[in-house]
Amino acid sequence: MVHLHLAPAPDGGPRRVLLARSAPTVATALRGLRQWFAAQPQCAPMPVPDSAQAPVYSTWYAFNQRVDAASVEAEARVAASLGCEVLILDDGWQKYGSGRGYAGCGDWRPDPTTFPDFAAHVSAVRAQGLRYLAWVAPLLLGPDADCAERLTPYAPAPAGVPGAQVLDPRRPEVRDHVISLCTRLVADHGLDGLKIDFLDEAMAYRGDGAYAHHEGTDIDDVGRAMTVLLTDLRTALEELRPDGGLLLELRQPYVGPGMAPFGNMLRSFDCPGDATGNRVRTLDTALLAVGGAVHGDMLLWDRDAPAHAVARQLIGSLHCVPQISVRLTELSGEHRETLAFWLAEWRRLRPVLLHGDVESGRPDELYTLVTAARGRACVTTVHSDRIVPVDTTAYDDITLVNGTASDRVVIEVTGGQRPLRMTVRDERGRIIDDCERSPAPGLHIVSVPRSGWWHYG
Known part of the structure; x- marks a missing residue:
């Protein structure tokens, strides 16, 4: 006997329960569930260009926030030679982006000391044959941001990460702000897309939370508000990239079937150096992914590690799209040989790994x-x-x-x-x-x- 206790639906309508038939394996059972989700209009996936299914170089573990244009361009040259087709510039590129914590979030403008001409820098990386994404956390607002005074009334809830508040997406001013800043980043700097982080912080405004009621909202339910926001954001960004090449990375835990229309790169939650964690998290995501390319967390390893330890990291994310985050310009010959071999093998096996039955x-x-x-x-x-x-x-x-x-x-x-x-x-x-x-x-x-x-x- 099974007892189900379900909270009321936000719209007051009935809840639906889908029971899988008996199946020989977990993957077989979930394949049917995935097909059911894929048939739902609200789960229609965002287009997935070839570049979303290609190896990625990320700056995060390699540099943390200590990034600059020249260093990133040097890494990009090596990444392209190894077969990477996308570069993600993570936290640290923006003004007030130094130091742990998120007190400077909100303006999302390049740091003029480390990226004096961001558009030219992006163009230089793209000239290597790489698509370019920049990290952004558009719902976070820190007290050090230039826009803090103007936006603080729209961010009453503290974030789950240090130093920031969460903008309330139920307010139209917040949705307009997020769409404006994201389209500005892509349009002004020639980006191919964005790595959109910390969207789950919006749950500070869930219906049973301390900030469920907030004056000035025009949508009561935060889930519906996020759907409106992300739908409008995708539409606005696709108008800037009408060639179908727009790339949007989302991260666990917000990579479920309901997010399929809003992102085409679905990444594992952070697990640096943990090959087992990467394997488990990416397969968990892939079993219910409706469209979108599943990506592993960025791979890193000790510079003095034996070659088999380097390969183990790559093997842990073999059944998804690998992301690399080490200083490629400082790799030993042995490590570079290992990385080149496994990335080449992954590309050879990609049709089976990404599009086969798992x-x-x-x-x-x-x-x-x-x-x-x-x-x-x-x-x-x-x-x-x-x-x-x-x-x-x-x-x-x-x-x-x-x-x-x-x-x-x-x-x-x-x-x-x-x-x-x-x-x-x-x-x-x-x-x-x-x-x-x-x-x-x-x-x-x-x-x-x-x-x-x-x-x-």
């Missing part, structure tokens, strides 16, 4: 065996000591990635016995073995270096 295994086991299949190709990543099924009848092109700490993988061959080319590479992409094999059905131990790669086909 079986992620059990969430309570942290998705330690993940398989994506499309047509006659499949990609499997294994992250624990377990048997990996290999179907040589169903697939002609099989890639197995060893995300464990062991230098061998146990496979169970099913299907017919037939000769196929087997190649094994280490974490840097160097060939360890390359021969023709005809494995018989049953269990086999295959030597694959940890953070290495095995291809059969």
